[in-house]
Amino acid sequence: MxxxxxxxxxxxxxxxxxxxxxxxxxxxxxxxxxKMGGTCINVGCVPSKMLIYxxxxxxxxxxxxxxGVNATVDSxxxxxxxGRMHSLVEEDSGHQALAVEASxxxxxxxxxxxxxxxxxxxxxxxxxxxxxxFIASGARHGLPLIKDIDKIxxxxxxxxxxxxxxxxxILIVGGGYVGMEYGHxxxxxxxxxxxxxxxxxxxxxxxxxxxxxxxxxxQTRMEIYTGFEVLEAMQKGETKTLVARSRLDGRQSxxxxxxxxxxxxxxxxxxxxxxxxxxVTLDRHNFIKVNEYLExxxxxxxxxxxxxxxxxxxxxANYEAGIVWHNSMxxxxxxxxxxxxxxxxxxxxQVASVGLKEEEAKQQSxxxxxxxxxxRDTAMGAAMGFPxxxxxxxVDAETGKILGGHIxxxxxxxxxxxxxxxMVSETGSYAPIAQGMHIHPAMTEVVQNAFGNLKPA
Numbered sequence: 001m002x003x004x005x006x007x008x009x010x011x012x013x014x015x016x017x018x019x020x021x022x023x024x025x026x027x028x029x030x031x032x033x034x035k036m037g038g039t040c041i042n043v044g045c046v047p048s049k050m051l052i053y054x055x056x057x058x059x060x061x062x063x064x065x066x067x068g069v070n071a072t073v074d075s076x077x078x079x080x081x082x083g084r085m086h087s088l089v090e091e092d093s094g095h096q097a098l099a100v101e102a103s104x105x106x107x108x109x110x111x112x113x114x115x116x117x118x119x120x121x122x123x124x125x126x127x128x129x130x131x132x133x134f135i136a137s138g139a140r141h142g143l144p145l146i147k148d149i150d151k152i153x154x155x156x157x158x159x160x161x162x163x164x165x166x167x168x169x170i171l172i173v174g175g176g177y178v179g180m181e182y183g184h185x186x187x188x189x190x191x192x193x194x195x196x197x198x199x200x201x202x203x204x205x206x207x208x209x210x211x212x213x214x215x216x217x218x219q220t221r222m223e224i225y226t227g228f229e230v231l232e233a234m235q236k237g238e239t240k241t242l243v244a245r246s247r248l249d250g251r252q253s254x255x256x257x258x259x260x261x262x263x264x265x266x267x268x269x270x271x272x273x274x275x276x277x278x279x280v281t282l283d284r285h286n287f288i289k290v291n292e293y294l295e296x297x298x299x300x301x302x303x304x305x306x307x308x309x310x311x312x313x314x315x316x317a318n319y320e321a322g323i324v325w326h327n328s329m330x331x332x333x334x335x336x337x338x339x340x341x342x343x344x345x346x347x348x349x350q351v352a353s354v355g356l357k358e359e360e361a362k363q364q365s366x367x368x369x370x371x372x373x374x375x376r377d378t379a380m381g382a383a384m385g386f387p388x389x390x391x392x393x394x395v396d397a398e399t400g401k402i403l404g405g406h407i408x409x410x411x412x413x414x415x416x417x418x419x420x421x422x423m424v425s426e427t428g429s430y431a432p433i434a435q436g437m438h439i440h441p442a443m444t445e446v447v448q449n450a451f452g453n454l455k456p457a
Contacts, residue, residue, distance in 0.1 A: 001127045001128070001129055002127065004129070007129075009113060009133070012317065013318050013320070016325070018106060028106045029130065030100065030108050032110065037092060039314075043158045043161060045314050046092070047161050050085035054188075054189075056346075056348055059348045067384075078166045082161075109124070112272060115274050117278065118298075119133060131300060134301075136305040137269045139306040140267060141263075141267075142265045144264045146233055147231060147232040149233045151235065152233045154260045156262055157261075160261055168258050171242055171260045171261070172195045174264040176204070176264075179264075180202055181346050183218065184221075184348050193223070194222065194225070195223070195225065198264075202215050207392060207406045217349055227246060229244060240259065268287045268307065269307065270286045270307065280303070290304075290308050294336050304323070311343075313343055315342075323336050340355060341354065344413035350408070351407070354404060354420050355403055355404030360404075361396075369454040369455060370454065375391075378449065387410055389412070390408060390409065392405070393451055394457075405419035405450075410443065
């Protein structure tokens with residue numbers, strides 16, 4: 001058995017903990033059976049945005065006519081787009097791997113680990129133990145209960161990155177973050193795209209009016225069917241067919257395409273890791289249960305990132321890594337606060353949100369005021385050709401504290417940051433946004449306008 005000061009499972013945000021431990025002079029075991037860097041670098045946010053940004057450019061070119069700019073897209077070099085993506089991913093992951101292998105106090109175990117007893121993990125033929133363990137084992141793509149889906153060679157958010165040529169048509173099962181982003185990508189490069197979504201709206205975790213506008217805008221470039229549950233898959237020659245049932249009236253329809261992408265959520269990797277063997281409790285979905293300090297049910301074992309199934313975004317996992325490292329080294333513990341954790345969906349238009357939705361705020365007995373502002377009502381909005389989009393903010397009427405912010409429109413992922421920064425200020429009030437000078441004309445004015453339009457909910 002090999003003894004270490006710290007074991008870190010997962011090389012995504014887990015690397016932040018591993019690096020901090022090495023900097024403290026500790027001997028660290030890093031358990032990572034895949035490529036260095038985890039989901040984000042290899043199959044998640046980085047490669048997907050390398051694909052999506054070119055389709056943003058395509059969408060802007062196609063919309064340029066209304067601004068008096070007559071331009072066309074002559075062709076899309078799919079191999080160039082994919083090549084740029086793979087080059088960046090391999091460079092980032094490769095540099096991390098070299099850095100890890102060059103560190104004398106960091107040992108990389110390149111096989112899948114499994115707990116076999118308290119604080120003890122079997123990795124291939126080697127057994128390792130440490131008094132402190134950090135689990136950042138992540139999650140993987142989920143698969144819905146669809147008859148014969150395993151017989152048609154479907155794509156996932158992982159395997160879609162290995163495509164050698166663009167399909168002429170694609171069916172995307174799932175209208176959440178991943179499904180809508182890849183819907184934007186494929187429709188942008190000229191693939192006939194159809195999205196089948198089981199819930200009654202796309203992005204069901206966002207405000208209803210955001211879901212409605214996003215569907216309206218994206219339906220100009222693809223077909224979107226909400227409230228349709230996929231029941232069965234079949235393949236005839238080169239064509240893949242899905243049978244789906246309307247949850248509204250029960251009618252069944254068939255949808256066919258060259259490829260099928262399944263994007264129906266993520267499931268925990270804990271079934272492989274088996275942390276229950278070291279006394280770590282899992283929830284009913286097999287995600288690791290933690291308290292507000294990101295401690296598991298086992299002393300000196302922490303978990304964070306996608307492994308805990310809450311706010312599954314890279315920037316959140318990075319923040320959590322700082323929390324668990326602090327709490328492992330100091331008696332004064334810091335709780336993890338998700339109330340100002342932002343998220344963004346890189347569709348066209350973009351979507352970004354932070355905090356509570358309107359109904360959630362009401363359910364928590366807040367006296368709520370709501371502010372709305374349209375992109376088109378700003379000077380920059382006029383300059384941009386009056387794009388569809390809006391900002392919605394939710395404020396506690398008694399304290400002025402921001403409870404939530406929701407944006408759909410150009411650069412939503414950037415505009416949301418102003419709201420996030422105010423939320424984490426000392427009072428969390430919207431006053432700095434309302435009182436701060438905003439450049440005119442700039443799109444940030446739409447955020448200020450929303451807080452200037454507060455009305456009782």
